[in-house]
Amino acid sequence: MSAAVARLAQLRPGVRGYTAADLHTLPEVGPRYELIDGSIVMSPSATSAHNMIARWIAQLIENANPGGDHVVGTDQSVTIDDHNEPRPDIVVLPAAYIDDSPFPVDGVQLVVEVVLPTSALRDTEIKRVLYARAGVPYYWVVVPDPDADTIALAELVLEDGAYRYATHYTTEVFRTAQPWPVEVDLTALAARTARARRPSAAS
Template sequence: MSAAVAKLAQLRPGARGYTVADLHTLPEDGPRYELIDGSIIVSPSATGSHNMFARWIAQLLEEANPDTAYVVGTDQSVTIDEHNEPRPDVVVYPSAHLDDSPFPVDGVQLVVEVVSPTSALRDTEVKRVLYARAGVPFYWVVVPDSDADTIALAELVLEEGKYRYATHYTSGVFRTQQPWPVEIDLPALAARTARYRRPS
């Protein structure tokens, strides 16, 4: 039994589930953990393609970043409240928290989740409600399709406490002004991925 599994077995959730304090007692060298509505989510190690998509999007956001007020991070824990600490694939947050881990959700401008087979419902539904409740103004959901060699992106914007689609799952060139002007050539990224999968 691993140290992480043994520690999880020792934890006793309260009436509302586990807390951030419980989460922080788990070994840092174990699996990827998130705390969602009092439940500790143990995610399998991400695939190389999943990490590539997150890294490429983070890099494009960083290259378009107009100043130093915000930074772009990947796979970092964000504390929302006592029972919620997700770990988004990409996050744009205040540079004042550059050296903090985890950091508070206050001031987070954008969260990006790359959907994998084990996270589809969590990324498209559960986290959508969670990030809206936390007041994150912009939320992108990225859906790769390895069979069709496409990458689709949905841009959601917070209005009156709920997200609405500003862009509904485009697989073309995505352009937005939020959190700053950026262009993401999804067909080019999909083609690059296909070349890795089927090298000549």
């Protein structure tokens, strides 16, 4: 039995489930943990392809950063309330929280989730409601398809407490002005991923 499983067995969730305090007692090494509506979600390690795509997109957002009050973080826990602490792949957060982990959702401008096969429902539906409820103004969902060698991106914008699609799963060049002007060439990123996946075919 792993240390995390042993610790989870010792915890006694309340009426609304586990709390952020419960989450913070789990070992920091091992699987990735998130707290979603009182449930502790344990995700397997992401693939290198997933991490590369997240890193490349984070770098594009960072390179476009005009500076000032916000910075770009990756794979960091965000405290929404006592029963919700997700861990988005990319987040644009206030610079005031640069040394904090986890940090509060207040002032977060953008979250980006790169979808894994095991996280599709959570990223496209559950977290969509969660981030909207928390008041995060912009949410990107990135969906790699290794079979088709494509990367799709949906941009959602918060309006009246719910997200609407500003961009609906494009696989071409994505441009936006929020949280600042940035361009993501999804076709180029997909080709780059395909070359990394099949280097012999590219030579």
